[in-house]
Amino acid sequence: MTTSRVADPETSVETARLEVLRLAMAPLFFQAARAARDLGLLDALYRRAAEGADAGALVGATGLSRYAVDVLLEALTVSGLCQPVASADGAPGRFAITKAGVFWLKDELSRVHADFVHHVCYLGAFKLDQALREGRPSGLPALVEGYPTVYEALGALSPEVRRAWDAFDHLASDSVFGDCLPLLELRGGHLVDVGCNTGRFAQALLAFDPRARLTLVDLPRQLGQALTAVGAHAARVAGVALDLLDPSAPLPPGADVYWMSQVLDCFGEDEVRSILSRVAAAMGPASRAFILETYVDQQRSEGARTAIVGTSLYFTAIANGTSRMYASTVMRRLIGEAGLAVAWERHDIGLAHSLTCCMRADAVAQPVKP
Amino acid sequence: MTTSRVADPETSVETARLEVLRLAMAPLFFQAARAARDLGLLDALYRRAAEGADAGALVGATGLSRYAVDVLLEALTVSGLCQPVASADGAPGRFAITKAGVFWLKDELSRVHADFVHHVCYLGAFKLDQALREGRPSGLPALVEGYPTVYEALGALSPEVRRAWDAFDHLASDSVFGDCLPLLELRGGHLVDVGCNTGRFAQALLAFDPRARLTLVDLPRQLGQALTAVGAHAARVAGVALDLLDPSAPLPPGADVYWMSQVLDCFGEDEVRSILSRVAAAMGPASRAFILETYVDQQRSEGARTAIVGTSLYFTAIANGTSRMYASTVMRRLIGEAGLAVAWERHDIGLAHSLTCCMRADAVAQPVKP
Numbered sequence: 001m002t003t004s005r006v007a008d009p010e011t012s013v014e015t016a017r018l019e020v021l022r023l024a025m026a027p028l029f030f031q032a033a034r035a036a037r038d039l040g041l042l043d044a045l046y047r048r049a050a051e052g053a054d055a056g057a058l059v060g061a062t063g064l065s066r067y068a069v070d071v072l073l074e075a076l077t078v079s080g081l082c083q084p085v086a087s088a089d090g091a092p093g094r095f096a097i098t099k100a101g102v103f104w105l106k107d108e109l110s111r112v113h114a115d116f117v118h119h120v121c122y123l124g125a126f127k128l129d130q131a132l133r134e135g136r137p138s139g140l141p142a143l144v145e146g147y148p149t150v151y152e153a154l155g156a157l158s159p160e161v162r163r164a165w166d167a168f169d170h171l172a173s174d175s176v177f178g179d180c181l182p183l184l185e186l187r188g189g190h191l192v193d194v195g196c197n198t199g200r201f202a203q204a205l206l207a208f209d210p211r212a213r214l215t216l217v218d219l220p221r222q223l224g225q226a227l228t229a230v231g232a233h234a235a236r237v238a239g240v241a242l243d244l245l246d247p248s249a250p251l252p253p254g255a256d257v258y259w260m261s262q263v264l265d266c267f268g269e270d271e272v273r274s275i276l277s278r279v280a281a282a283m284g285p286a287s288r289a290f291i292l293e294t295y296v297d298q299q300r301s302e303g304a305r306t307a308i309v310g311t312s313l314y315f316t317a318i319a320n321g322t323s324r325m326y327a328s329t330v331m332r333r334l335i336g337e338a339g340l341a342v343a344w345e346r347h348d349i350g351l352a353h354s355l356t357c358c359m360r361a362d363a364v365a366q367p368v369k370p
Numbered sequence: 371m372t373t374s375r376v377a378d379p380e381t382s383v384e385t386a387r388l389e390v391l392r393l394a395m396a397p398l399f400f401q402a403a404r405a406a407r408d409l410g411l412l413d414a415l416y417r418r419a420a421e422g423a424d425a426g427a428l429v430g431a432t433g434l435s436r437y438a439v440d441v442l443l444e445a446l447t448v449s450g451l452c453q454p455v456a457s458a459d460g461a462p463g464r465f466a467i468t469k470a471g472v473f474w475l476k477d478e479l480s481r482v483h484a485d486f487v488h489h490v491c492y493l494g495a496f497k498l499d500q501a502l503r504e505g506r507p508s509g510l511p512a513l514v515e516g517y518p519t520v521y522e523a524l525g526a527l528s529p530e531v532r533r534a535w536d537a538f539d540h541l542a543s544d545s546v547f548g549d550c551l552p553l554l555e556l557r558g559g560h561l562v563d564v565g566c567n568t569g570r571f572a573q574a575l576l577a578f579d580p581r582a583r584l585t586l587v588d589l590p591r592q593l594g595q596a597l598t599a600v601g602a603h604a605a606r607v608a609g610v611a612l613d614l615l616d617p618s619a620p621l622p623p624g625a626d627v628y629w630m631s632q633v634l635d636c637f638g639e640d641e642v643r644s645i646l647s648r649v650a651a652a653m654g655p656a657s658r659a660f661i662l663e664t665y666v667d668q669q670r671s672e673g674a675r676t677a678i679v680g681t682s683l684y685f686t687a688i689a690n691g692t693s694r695m696y697a698s699t700v701m702r703r704l705i706g707e708a709g710l711a712v713a714w715e716r717h718d719i720g721l722a723h724s725l726t727c728c729m730r731a732d733a734v735a736q737p738v739k740p
Contacts, residue, residue, distance in 0.1 A: 005419035007453040007466035016469040018673040019450055023403055023474065024483040025680030026396035027492050032683055033393055035499035049375035067638065068502040071686055071694055074666060074679045080389055083377040096377035099386040104393065113394040118496075122397050126492055129405035132438040268437065296444060303388040309444045310395030313402055316441055324441055 022078075027122075032075035033104060034118055039064060041072050042105045045082055045097040052085040052096030076101065109351070112164075112171045113307055119164035121314050128317045139317035149320040151266065155221050170200055172294065173261055176350030177204040180261075180292060183346070183355060186212050189256030193217060194279065195244060195263030199226030206233040215252050219243060247274045251282040258282065258289040265293060265315070268322035269334060276338030285363040289340060291356040292349075295328040304352040328354060336361070392448075397492075402445035403474055404488055409434055411442050412475045415452055415467040422455040422466030446471065479721070482534075482541045483677055489534035491684050498687045509687035519690040521636070525591050540570055542664070543631055546720030547574040550631075550662060553716070553725060556582050559626030563587060564649065565614060565633030569596030576603040585622050589613060617644045621652040628652065628659040635663060635685070638692035639704060646708030655733040659710060661726040662719075665698040674722040698724060706731070 022029075036042045044061035045053060053061070058069045073095050076082040081101035087094045103110050124139020131138040140150055143161055147153035150165075157165065181204065184191070188211030193202055196216040205212055213236050216226050220241040227239050242249040244267070251258070258279045264272045279289050296312075299305040312324040328345075335342060340358040347354045392399075406412045414431035415423060423431070425439045432439065443465050446452040451471035457464045473480050494509020501508040510520055513531055517523035520535075527535065551574065554561070558581030563572055566586040575582055583606050586596050590611040597609050612619040614637070621628070628649045634642045649659050666682075669675035682694040698715075705712060710728040717724045 006469045006472055007420055007422065007455055008468045009420075011469040013469070014671065014673065016473045017477070017480070017671070018676065019470040020473045020477065020480040021483060021673040021676045021680075023396075023400060023449055023451075023470075024480055024487055025676060025683075026400045027487055028495055028498075028680045028683040028687075030393060030396045031495045031498040031687070035502050038499055039502060050377055050379075052377065064502065065505060067505070067692060067694070068686075071682050072502065075683060078676050078679045079393055081393075085377055098378045099376045099381040099383070100389040100393075102376055103386045103390045107387070107390070110387070110390040110394055113391060117394055117397055122496055123493065125398055125401045126488075128398075128401040129408055132405055132409060132434065132442065135435060135437070301384065301387070303384065303391040306388065306391045306395060306448050309448045310391075310398045312441050313395075313398040313445060316438075317398075317401070322437060324437070 029075055029079045030114075030117070032072055033079055033081055034114060036072045036076055036081070037105055037111075037114075039068070039072075041069065042076070042081065042097065042101055045095065046102060046105055048096070050085070050096050052087070052094040054087075054093045054095070058095075109171065112167045115164045116168035116314075117310075119161045120168070121318055124318045125313065128313060131317045131321050134321065136321040137316070137318050138321070140319075143318070150318055151219060151222070151320075166198065169197065169262075172351065173200055173292075176292065176353045176355075177201055177261075179349045180290075180355055181205060181208045183357075184257055184259070184288075184290060186257055188212055190215070190254075191257040191259055192252050192255040192282075193226075194251065194258055194260045194275070195266070196226040197222055197263075199229030201259065201261050202226055202230045202237070206230055206236065212236065214238070215240060215255065217242060217244075217251065244275050245271060247278075249278070251278050253282045254284045255282070255287060258287065259292075260290065261292040262294070264291060264331070265325050266319065266323050268320075269330070271322075272326075272331075272334050273337050276334060276340060280339040280360055283360050283363075285360060287360070288343065289358040291331065291335075291358065292353055293328075293331065293356075294325055294352045295331065295347075295354050296325055297327040297329060298347045298354050299352055300348065301352070308352060331356070399445055399449045400484075400487070402442055403449055403451060404484060406442045406446055406451070407475055407481075407484075409438070409442075411439065412446070412451065412467065412471055415465065416472060416475055418466070420455070420466050422457070422464040424457075424463045424465070428465075479541065482537045485534045486538035486684075487680075489531045490538070491688055494688045495683065498683060501687045501691050504691065506691040507686070507688050508691070510689075513688070520688055521589060521592070521690075536568065539567065539632075542721065543570055543662075546662065546723045546725075547571055547631075549719045550660075550725055551575060551578045553727075554627055554629070554658075554660060556627055558582055560585070560624075561627040561629055562622050562625040562652070563596075564621065564628055564630045564645070565636070566596040567592055567633075569599030571629065571631050572596055572600045572607070576600055576606065582606065584608070585610060585625065587612060587614075587621065614645050615641060617648075619648070621648050623652045624654045625652070625657060628657065629662075630660065631662040632664070634661060634701070635695050636689065636693050638690075639700070641692075642696075642701075642704050643707050646704060646710060650709040650730055653730050653733075655730060657730070658713065659728040661701065661705075661728065662723055663698075663701065663726075664695055664722045665701065665717075665724050666695055667697040667699060668717045668724050669722055670718065671722070678722060701726070 040062045055069045082095045085096040123142035127138040144156045190213045192215045196218045215238045217240045223239050223241045308325045315323045341361040341364040343357045345356045410432045428439045452465045455466040493512035497508040514523050514526045560583045562585045566588045586609045593609050593611045678695045685693045711731040711734040713727045715726045
């Protein structure tokens, strides 16, 4: 084994070995952290704060066996969610929650990601290698049999899995719509929501702009759900059921805005190019197309990048086998190949998002930044 | 969310969030690292060493799709198994393997752990929380239905799972037997191998000591396998089929040495006490009992501790729901409660092991260190 010709010759053998053993045991530590959260152990530690608690007190607080408490405390320590601490009288065996432990327990972002990985991704990720070889979501049958992609399967998921999927989906989008809506400058115009999913954006837009008209576009099941969600505003809303994968399906023409919020990451590059081309074909000279995405190469926080890179693996193993969280450089190339031009782009919106405003390439003399 | 009263107030919010997002996505990164190893991507990076390679070259070297290569390179980068590097001409998009990447690819210890976690632990660990609540190996049915513990189920495991289990089991023990054999000072005497498993120790002992006599003790299936393994030395070997969980099953009396290599970690505390009591009852005043274990509190390497703590979670979810890798302090207490006394103890043997020599408490005037 030669480790001299590596990218990081300064890394010690001991550090490298620790990293790979952590990675090798990672699924077990993930499950232990979830169990400690869901069985009340982390909360019991949280309530004792920095003074900490010993295993006996934690057995009393949780009703777990001493065995379960001991095994979990060791696992949480390895994962950095708690630490051994000295008590006032110097007795050993006390543990206190760390800042990471508090995040794991209380932070919605962390919780939603962990639940998504457990309920939606975990079992199917067992077949990630097969999905990568075959370009199919080989892990999807671990959730539900008989569907080509997760999007057709959404209605057939168990309530628990669907809840985790929805929470993840909504977490990513809800945080940014408020920032995006004024940037659309729709002003009572007509917006086509391409891939409207459960109707979250539609609801936000209809409340924000009391004159806006909206056409929702998605698969029949998602469309039905979105139309139900916007029921109170039905007079301003139309729906078009279509499969964005069908290259012969045209989009409603001549709208002021075509809105694509986290929909392109659900498709492979060829499909993205095809969808954007159909958007371009539907657009008038003054139409604008907005793409809201989280790009792997536009993250200032390493935590956000970690979550986004991990989410690509969900697309590979579970969702469709071909899509991913893109790099902004790739999206720019696809935008150009589809006959669109970037008018302006803004990064660092919401949790980790970028908003790109495009026009028809032949309608843009000079890109303008707002 | 209060994070002021934690064990590590100096940790930044950004660091804590990164840690928990890494943990939340950990099963996906584990599977990506396995896939990169098994699909040849890591090897292709290894062959390019520090110069690195771009995605195009790696597609050519592996036969994977560009999509698969891109998704895996990003995941490997997050996991620290490769790094972006600048090429001589400054072109971006090149990646080089890290020291951790070389370990993940080439180091037997890392590989055996990763394969064990994937094939034996991964699917069943989904039910770790249930196992902790119920004290049963709730994840075992993910491998094979209808067995109370993994030990009865070994013969029914798929060949792939069994191979990973054996490799893990043997990795832990093979590295230490050579160091232990002289310390037993058996010198042609009689040794009882309590929990002989597949007969690895028996083979090593019979080769090391050409006059030693051996009695193998285990469940019928394991005993049969061990007796087959030592066939060439059959004249010096006897076998006793018994279930160590049966408190009324006595052990063969009066042997020079009772040998327990990584067998006590397969039992809960009450069972360990019961087994040690039966060993004590079988021992004569000059008999010695040896316990070979990996203790969570006797590890100098954090990597070893990580692997050992993780292994406890295997015992919880898959093996039996009640056993674990013990702390040496707990084992000392159980030894005393069983009527034994520690004559001497040696740590840091082999990978991560400790060897403890016990005698009957009533036969030890003064503990002696060799």
